Amino acid sequence: MTHNEKRAHWIKEALLSTGAGVLYGLTSVAVGHPLDTIKTKMQAQKGFEKISMSKSFMEVLRTQGVRGLYRGCIPPLMGSGIYRSLQFSSFETVYTYCEGTWAAKPMPFLPHSSNGGLQSRVLIGGLAASLVRATIETPLEYVKVRRQTGQSWKTMEAFNGYKITWLRTTGLMTTYFVIVDYIRRNHKEFFSRPLLGSFLVSGCAATFAWWVVWPLELMKSQVQGNYGHAKLTLRQRFSIVLKERGGVRGLYRGITPGTYRSLLSNGTSFVVMGYAQRKITQLGLRD
DSSP states (O other): OOTTSOOOOHHHHHHHHHHHHHHHHHHHHHHHHHHHHHHHHHHHSTTOSSSOHHHHHHHHHHHHOHHHHTTTOHHHHHHHHHHHHHHHHHHHHHHHHTTTSGGGSBOTTSOOBTTBOOBHHHHHHHHHHHHHHHHHHHHHHHHHHHHHTTOOOOGGGTTTTHHHHHHHHHHHHHHHHHHHHHHHHHOGGGGGSTTHHHHHHHHHHHHHHHHHHHHHHHHHHHHHTTOSOTTOOHHHHHHHHHHHTTTHHHHTTTHHHHHHHHHHHHHHHHHHHHHHHHHHHHTTTTO
16 A cells, blocks of 8 residues: 555454455465575575575476475465465554554654655554564474475474574564655655556565575574574574685575565565555455
8 A cells, every 4th residue: 555545444454454465475485485495405405505596496406396496385375375464464453553643753863755754653563563474484484494405394393493583574574664665655656557666666675675684584594494503592603604604695695596586576476465455445445
């Protein structure tokens, strides 16, 4: 929705956003999973630590075929629609609920444009979305990463990596929503372009957000993929990567397939979700 578009009651807005978010999640997995598989192997599977994206891709095709690129896709395919729909509905619920309160006023000491500045409800909504997403996503990501790296998984370990997933998701979602909110306040013309505009807005916003949190994504993959010693703390993992994997560059291992995946999956998914939201408005379901 654009910044000044009429909103339904916050409960109804939450339900409508949930439905549109399901389409976002399903599209994201269908489009982006092969690149996500390559990214995960480069980050957390022995034998892939030092080879390039193209070599990793060819190795998977050679040994497992196309099916190998979609290995581990069932958990996110089943759950991505849920947690992505709930992340958007959580954000929209908080954003709409805070209408007319102090949280809807531009935050002090920050730059303002003619359409106002960053509002506290954007950050609060992002934090709510992050908590909901991390709680649902962690066990799904755990199973996915284990399958992608050719390992078995255990139900009792389903929440391995919850802390790092929550930290990563908090940075990811708040950055994403801040960028999208800025664009829909100041450059709403992008949203009038159903395909290219929406694709670029969401794809670029999500990709920049992933760049911000990528070292945490690397740590998450290693923790859930049981890469290295299982008892290592996050600080120890960071130290090992910096010392043995090329310094800061090592913290961004897998960023190339991750960038392609983010642009394609988030851009395409936002187009699909935007189409669903326009249909909702056209049918008068927000009235």
